Amino acid sequence: MSPRKRAGATTEARAETRFVQPEFARIPARRILVVSPTVQIRLGPGDRALVSAGQKVNPGMPIAERTCDAEFIDVGRLNRPANGNGRENGPSRPIDPQQERRRSPRPGKWWVGGDDRRGKTARRETPRRLAGTLLYEMDGRWTAAAGDRHEKVEAPTSGVVVEAENCIGITMKVSGVAIPAAVAGGQPTRGYLDVPRLVDGELRDTTLDVGRSGAIVVAGGRVSAEMLTRARAMSIRGMVAGSLGQAELRDLAASEARQRAGLHTTPPFGALGLDGHQRRPIASPILALLAALAGREVAILIDPPLLVLDVVDVPLPELPPDWVRVRNGVHAGREGRWLSSAGLHRFRAGIHLEAANIRLGDDLQPTVIALADLERFIL
Amino acid sequence: MSRQPRAFFALDFGSATTSAALVGHAGGRWRLLAHSAAPSTTDLDALLFGILDRVEHADRELLEFVSARERPKTAALVADLARLESRSTPPRRIAVLAGSKRQRRRLEEVAARAGWLVVGGSADVSDPLELSRLVLAWDTHAVLLGADSSPAGDEKRHLPMLGALVAAAARRRPELAVVLAGGAAIQESDFHGAGEHDRIPEVAKVAEPVAETPADTDAETGGETEEPPAADGGAESAAEDAPAEAATGDVAAPAAPVDAAPAPEPAPAPAPEPEFAAPIEAPPTDRHDSVLLAPDAESGQPAGSALQQVLEGLRARSDDTRLGIARSVRSLALLLDKSIEAIEVGIDGGLRCRAEPFGPGHRNIVSSHVTMAGGSFTPEDLTDEIIDAVLSWSTIAFDRYRLSDRLRDLRSSPWGEADGEGALLRLAAAKAAVERLVAATPEISAREMPDILIAAGGVWSSTPPSVVALAMADLVRRPGVGRLASDQARLLGPLGAIADEDERRKMLKDLVGDVLLPLGSLVLPAGIRQGRSAGRMRVTGDTANSDIDLQPGGIWAVELQPGQTATADMEFKDAVRLGARGRRFSVEVSGGLGGLFVDLRDIPLRLPDRADQKRATWESWQRAMWSEIDE
Structure with a gap:
């Protein structure tokens, strides 16, 4: 049995979940959706925020500028505004740029310069133009983290900026709801949700073709490193799976580093593991929700790991009030219904744990499972 | 019989596990009546209900005696019984900066022994950009800049740069706690004179002695021994613990406010009595707005214990479970x-x-x-x-x-x-x-x-x-x-x-x-x-x-x-x-x-x-x- 999706079932579904026995309440609860989560986009020295606190952002809007090749620069003395000629690289900022330039030098301030600007004669015909952020001042001389290669960071989703600081990061309150995940890799990204047909809960490699370019693909229980590589090559924006192994995350991080080092950058790519690192199928209520949202624009966020749905009104899956899922152990990933408490039960290796009788799937006999290995869903 | 219940809950809120125990005064002494543990996600009241139900089923009279009520209702007892609590302090990260790799290793070791997650860098190996990344990282909660009490040339020449770097970071992130250990305290002046847009971190007051509050006596019985610990004894107690120990000479106070002592003072050698982290008497949000002067990584017996104490006080909650176990x-x-x-x-x-x-x-x-x-x-x-x-x-x-x-x-x-x-x-x-x-x-x-x-x-x-x-x-x-x-x-x-x-x-x-x-x-x-x-x-x-x-x-x-x-x-x-x-x-x-x-x-x-x-x-x-x- 699997939960069916039902549009507009928000209120009723919540009412149903209130019916629980006291022992049932001891099962760890898993929230399927979170409303307006707060997310972070981290910046480092040399990076600047292009938005300010309180500002509304929309998907695709530039919110930050990263300095890809930031290096340590001795700027020298800055007794006048950092950009004396009034020119500034990068997109326009929401605050008055004149005022920004007139502010006195301070740590974190955007700085544009080069050898020519520092009174040095360049041998090269085209002097290197650097931009970055000021780091600190010592004996009247400023230092900066700056480089000549910059890339824009676009907002993956809509929301309101809570805090934005050069070199540190941007905190944003997302508008809409999101599905929380356990682990994420890559970069925040955005695309249309694609839920291809899964075979035994898994996605075949050949399913990933160029036709899915720009999509965030739901990939079943697990994605392999090869699948991630193939997806990137097909311009797919992201993958959502039940689990994401450490080996795949390392490969993805290495791939990201290579992309950053290259001159030609590719669109951001992100991967989400909804349950953790070990292989497990996607929980059926979440899969039902994803299937109902197929074709809509969604975003993958990394910190914290989230699949953001820009809308508030989403079709919630219909969940029986006693529906549980096995999270760990030999039955991991299976789902069923709570029958009764089994009290303190002796498990393998003589370990005594609080347990429950669960009817898994279509099994005729109930299975005794430790409460800590179960999870119940709340909306 | 006193109307005061002769029982309390001892609660340990761990990161993974919530543990609860019912302790009652029966037969002339305090006894552990029942205990249970559950994942920290479990509702606490459900856990306490379970404990009381077990005691009620096993010995109803005992529950009536310790609760000082006839036919006590478990819901009322869960709400009314006093609670003695301790909690695990969530892990926090400190960036350790030093002029030399040798000094960095020493400081990292002390910071790790104080329970911090440690990232570190030294100016002789890493460039200022790399060090800035450590300090400005989102998950860095504190910075420890340290040097020997009489720094040698290899450290000394880097200290002005490190001081300027940390001061700049502290201006960007006022919530960042800064500890200047040993000879690095000479850079304290870097933390003054910020511009109009900068916020200067306030100087911390560490472990100021406060008069010890005498134990309450039971108004009805007139005896201290009959009085269960206060419901909020955990929070109060640990806060009072440090002053009490300081008053008896147990706690050395190696960290000094910047105002009071511009120059670093060598830490006194710890007394034979144990020294426990003296919690900073400020809510956690205020705690970070601080520049602390601390002893170097060699002070104390064993070496580094004086600095460890300062860092532990900076990190841990006043009712920290691990420090409670040590006590x-x-x-x-x-x-x-x-x-x-x-x-x-x-x-x-x-x-x-x-x-x-x-x-x-x-x-x-x-x-x-x-x-x-x-x-x-x-x-x-x-x-x-x-x-x-x-x-x-x-x-x-x-x-x-x-x-x-x-x-x-x-x-x-x-x-x-x-x-x-x-x-x-x-x-x-x-x-x-x-x-x-x-x-x-x-x-x-x-x-x-x-x-x-x-x-x-x-x-x-x-x-x-x-x-x-x-x-x-x-x-x-x-x-x-x-x-x-x-x-x-x-x-x-x-x-x-x-x-x-x-x-x-x-x-x-x-x-x-x-x-x-x-x-x-x-x-x-x-x-x-x-x-x-x-x-x-x-x-x-x-x-x-x-x-x-x-x-x-x-x-x-x-x-x-x-x-x-x-x-x-x-x-x-x-x-x-x-x-x-x-x-x-x-x-x-x-x-x-x-x-x-x-x-x-x-x-x-x-x-x-x-x-x-x-x-x-x-x-x-x-x-x-x-x-x-x-x-």
């Missing part, structure tokens, strides 16, 4: 007049502490403790070294990535798969954590076998007692005879939150039998020659007599029930070390859930180099203590 162990050592060592392993860190009387019957206690984020059984920073360590203790063959995945999932679901293979993995991870704690505390390892060795922490909660005892024997290898115990009800942390030392000791005196669940006794001789029978041992007790041929390289468990005592007479063929050196020994041993353990394995343990043989060796020892492993 309780100190009280127990004084109470029982015995040397006591405790090893606690949790998901966010671990603790190793030791306390012992200065001499027989002496009122002074010598103690030390180390809290380490790396003492977690599944640390946040899961490095290859940690994975290798778990592999070396594991009896299951894993590939590295699979083990890494399992350990990370164990962190996100610490109560998951506690049986079968999961139990073995958990045991290997716990042993690796204890190994890290032991390696980080050479000053404790250098002492003799303690009279009582306590295993604490959620990781042991579902493990069979004999396996916990074996793990302790595997890891704390010092010749001698000692008792093994477990803090099964997790009371040491909450009891350590009681402010007044006398009151805490009084409570522990009543509860000592309940707090320490006896696992058994451990006999661990050193210097046994391999290859032939080492001698014989005769255990003579009230109900059990055993005669054992002592075969080198093995470990035996002799059945000896909790509460029973026996005499173990040992006669070795060659002289061995068992406290003293000799061939014949007669020692008093006490029983426990695991019995009496006679460990004739090498000190330190000698294991095969090959991984499969090592696993087989572990398994053979483990199987002897864990017969249910094949179920």
